[in-house]
Amino acid sequence: MTRGQQGGRAAQAEARRAAIIDAATTLIAERGYQGTSLAAVADRVGLTPAGVLHYFPSKDALLSGVLEARDRWDFAAFVGRLTDARLTHLEQIVEYNAERPDLVQAFTVLAGESVTEDHPAREFFTERYAKARADFAALLRAEFGDHLPGGLTPERAAPLLLAVMDGLQVQWLLARDDIDLAAACRDFVSLLSPTQREQT
Amino acid sequence: MTRGQQGGRAAQAEARRAAIIDAATTLIAERGYQGTSLAAVADRVGLTPAGVLHYFPSKDALLSGVLEARDRWDFAAFVGRLTDARLTHLEQIVEYNAERPDLVQAFTVLAGESVTEDHPAREFFTERYAKARADFAALLRAEFGDHLPGGLTPERAAPLLLAVMDGLQVQWLLARDDIDLAAACRDFVSLLSPTQREQT
DNA sequence: GTCTATAATAAGATAGAC
DNA sequence: GTCTATCTTATTATAGAC
Numbered sequence: 475m476t477r478g479q480q481g482g483r484a485a486q487a488e489a490r491r492a493a494i495i496d497a498a499t500t501l502i503a504e505r506g507y508q509g510t511s512l513a514a515v516a517d518r519v520g521l522t523p524a525g526v527l528h529y530f531p532s533k534d535a536l537l538s539g540v541l542e543a544r545d546r547w548d549f550a551a552f553v554g555r556l557t558d559a560r561l562t563h564l565e566q567i568v569e570y571n572a573e574r575p576d577l578v579q580a581f582t583v584l585a586g587e588s589v590t591e592d593h594p595a596r597e598f599f600t601e602r603y604a605k606a607r608a609d610f611a612a613l614l615r616a617e618f619g620d621h622l623p624g625g626l627t628p629e630r631a632a633p634l635l636l637a638v639m640d641g642l643q644v645q646w647l648l649a650r651d652d653i654d655l656a657a658a659c660r661d662f663v664s665l666l667s668p669t670q671r672e673q674t
Numbered sequence: 675m676t677r678g679q680q681g682g683r684a685a686q687a688e689a690r691r692a693a694i695i696d697a698a699t700t701l702i703a704e705r706g707y708q709g710t711s712l713a714a715v716a717d718r719v720g721l722t723p724a725g726v727l728h729y730f731p732s733k734d735a736l737l738s739g740v741l742e743a744r745d746r747w748d749f750a751a752f753v754g755r756l757t758d759a760r761l762t763h764l765e766q767i768v769e770y771n772a773e774r775p776d777l778v779q780a781f782t783v784l785a786g787e788s789v790t791e792d793h794p795a796r797e798f799f800t801e802r803y804a805k806a807r808a809d810f811a812a813l814l815r816a817e818f819g820d821h822l823p824g825g826l827t828p829e830r831a832a833p834l835l836l837a838v839m840d841g842l843q844v845q846w847l848l849a850r851d852d853i854d855l856a857a858a859c860r861d862f863v864s865l866l867s868p869t870q871r872e873q874t
Numbered sequence: 875g876t877c878t879a880t881a882a883t884a885a886g887a888t889a890g891a892c
Numbered sequence: 893g894t895c896t897a898t899c900t901t902a903t904t905a906t907a908g909a910c
Contacts, residue, residue, distance in 0.1 A: 483875095487875090490875095503790070504790060504791050505790050505791070506706075506708060506786075506787055506790050508706060508708040508709050509708050509790065511902075511903065511904085512903085512904065512905090513902085513903085513904095521875095521876075521877090522876075522877065522878085523903095523904080523905085524876075524877065524878080524879095524905085524906085525875075525876050525877070527904085527905070527906090528875065528876070529875095531905090532904080532905080533904065533905090579789055579790075582786060582789055583786050583787065583789060583790055584786075585786060585844060586782060586783050586784075586785060586786010586787060586844070587706055587783065587786060587787070588848070589779055589782055589783060589844065589847040589848060590703070590704060590705050590706050590709065590779075590783055591704050591705070596848070599848055600848045600849060603844075603845050603848055603849065604849060604852070607845075607852075623823065623864075623865055624861065624864035624865045624867070625864065626861055626864070626865070630858070630861050631861070633842065633845055633853060633858055634838055634842075634858060634861060634862050634865075636841065636845065637837065637838045637839075637840070637841025637842045637844075637845060637858075638834055638837045638838050638841060639837075639841070640837070640840070640841035640844060641836065641837025641838060641839070641840035641841035642833065642834075642837045644785060644786070644789065644803075644837075644840060645803050645807075645833055645836065645837060647789040648788070648789060648796070648799055648800045648803055649800060649803065649804060652804070652807075653833060658830070658833055658834060658837075661824065661826055661830050661831070661834060662834050664823075664824035664825065664826070665823055665824045665826070665834075665865045665866070666865070667824070683893095687893090690893090711884080711885065711886085712885085712886065712887090713884085713885085713886095721893095721894075721895090722894075722895060722896080723885095723886075723887085724887085724888085724894070724895065724896080724897095725893075725894050725895070727886085727887070727888090728893065728894070729893095731887095732886080732887075733885095733886065733887090
């Protein structure tokens with residue numbers, strides 16, 4: 475039974491790593507990256523700080539693991555399906571995010587921290603946003619063509635779309651009863667849609 | 675000369691407090707609130723940590739001072755002139771903010787941190803956003819009336835406007851060469867404007 | 875693979891000298 | 893009003909036992 479349902483030793487180590495990343499993500503959501511200690515992560519997975527450092531050689535390496543896990547999730551949920559991407563699909567992601575406030579909170583906190591100097595997540599978010607702007611521009615062009623309301627182009631609207639999604643998350647996390655994440659996102663898309671304007 | 679150009683002892687104490695708040699704001703921008711130590715603040719104003727604690731009895735009290743100073747600035751710049759507020763005025767504020775990336779960065783970091791549990795700035799940002807949504811809705815109604823593009827009302831557009839301004843700041847701080855804060859803000863306003871749609 | 879033990883810093887805050 | 897000195901606690905990370 476040493477090679478049970480989880481497979482061999484390597485697979486067990488992978489499961490441990492995943493559990494540590496999970497715990498770290500939750501704690502980052504609750505206390506931020508700077509506010510998260512290795513001791514707290516270790517407690518959550520039933521290890522000591524030294525035990526955690528066996529899987530991730532430093533706290534920064536653990537953060538990298540958290541960010542990479544998010545990237546894999548994003549890829550599976552969105553970028554991997556970009557060939558058939560539609561704005562409705564983007565709205566589905568928003569709805570799915572609304573079911574995972576812990577994940578949204580972790581990455582809202584990290585994005586905020588990332589603008590500080592020499593933050594270990596700064597490069598990650600810089601590249602992530604640049605890529606998101608390019609992806610969103612392509613999405614908007616596929617959906618609406620070259621000419622958007624207000625005389626905007628997809629390239630000029632893309633940062634706005636990204637900003638709205640990000641900014642709404644902050645407001646939602648601070649006032650979940652007042653903000654409907656998915657509905658507000660749809661509201662913004664309706665501003666971009668040439669066909670739906672002036673509806674009552 | 676003991677009562678020189680700065681006034682009496684009370685005024686000198688106020689000047690000290692202001693200098694400490696200034697230093698703290700800069701350091702929060704550079705390293706976040708959790709990453710800012712009293713020792714670093716003290717260094718910047720030529721005091722020891724104990725000296726700083728003479729003016730602010732705790733680190734949290736110092737943060738409150740930073741937030742109150744921002745509130746006073748906001749009031750002078752925006753809320754205090756709400757009677758004659760126009761969207762063009764809001765755009766002037768964005769342009770002014772673009773000249774003060776340090777302030778923008780400090781409050782972007784703090785807003786991100788504030789969504790964590792028991793953060794000392796959480797209540798501040800919760801109330802600030804709620805008030806901003808109400809103010810923006812009134813502003814949009816005064817400017818455009820009850821009916822906005824996409825079938826939106828001022829109340830539904832206000833959180834979007836707030837989200838765009840916030841989200842653009844994050845993108846701008848991470849890629850100042852790629853994002854034109856004021857221009858992007860105007861782009862969004864043009865989406866809300868009933869008269870300017872479909873311009874080329 | 876996980877631990878104990880410990881190193882090496884650093885934090886916020888207090889007491890009391892000056 | 894500001895300092896020195898100190899308390900107390902927490903941090904990341906390493907070395908080496910088991």
